[in-house]
Amino acid sequence: MTDRTLRAKRRQVGALCWRLGEGDRIEVLLVTSRDTGRWVTPKGNRMKGLSDAEAAAEEAMEEAGATGLLDDQVIGTFTYDKRLSGRAHRSTAVDLYGLEVTHLFETWPEAPERERRWFDRLGAVEAVDEPGLKELIAAFVP
Numbered sequence: 001m002t003d004r005t006l007r008a009k010r011r012q013v014g015a016l017c018w019r020l021g022e023g024d025r026i027e028v029l030l031v032t033s034r035d036t037g038r039w040v041t042p043k044g045n046r047m048k049g050l051s052d053a054e055a056a057a058e059e060a061m062e063e064a065g066a067t068g069l070l071d072d073q074v075i076g077t078f079t080y081d082k083r084l085s086g087r088a089h090r091s092t093a094v095d096l097y098g099l100e101v102t103h104l105f106e107t108w109p110e111a112p113e114r115e116r117r118w119f120d121r122l123g124a125v126e127a128v129d130e131p132g133l134k135e136l137i138a139a140f141v142p
Contacts (some may be wrong), residue, residue, distance in 0.1 A: 010092040013052045014043030015060035015099040016075055016140060017068070021120065028124035028137055029101060031064045032115045039117075039127040042066070043094050056097040064116045065108025071098040075140060078132025096136055 017029035030039040042063035047055040053072040060066045075096045104116075119127055125134045 010090055012043050012045055012092055012094045013056040013059065014041045014094045014096045015056040015064075015066075016041055016096050016137065017060050017064060017066045017099050017101050018140070018142065019101050019118075021118075026121050026140065026142070027118045028121060028140075029064055029066055029104075029116060029118055030124060030127055031110075034110075034113050038129055039119075039124075040130075041094075041096065041128075041133065043096075052095055053097045056095075057099055060099050060101075061105075062109045063114060065105035065111060066099065066101045066103070066116075067105075068102040069100040071100075071142075073097075076132075076136045078130055078136055080130045080133070094133075096133075098140070098142060100142065 019027050021027040031042055032038065033040050042059040044055070044059040046052055047058060050058065051072065053070055057070045075098055077093050077095050079091055079093050081091060121137060124137050128134055128137065
């Protein structure tokens, strides 16, 4: 963890949604953010009554319509600057959990607000902006 990750004022949870594609190569499901349209993993706030891994799985369902086999061990943590109201930003740390996707719903809660797409590993690394997330995707081993 970097000093910046440790200093982050806010914590969230996220899901690295993945599957094995052709040749048993890892593919990663990304969604667009609602505010900027950049490619991200499903993520959100921790949820009362759910473990952090379960909350990450809930975010995957809400944001990407994805369900599957959840790993309850943190893959790693990355930080990003969350845009708040106006121009303010807050450094936010995201604990990322693996979710092997076994089902994608045709409709899901945030479908009207987001696009989702499968990327090969290199494509996913290139698509996301956050350096820490790039590293976690590149190093991910199911």
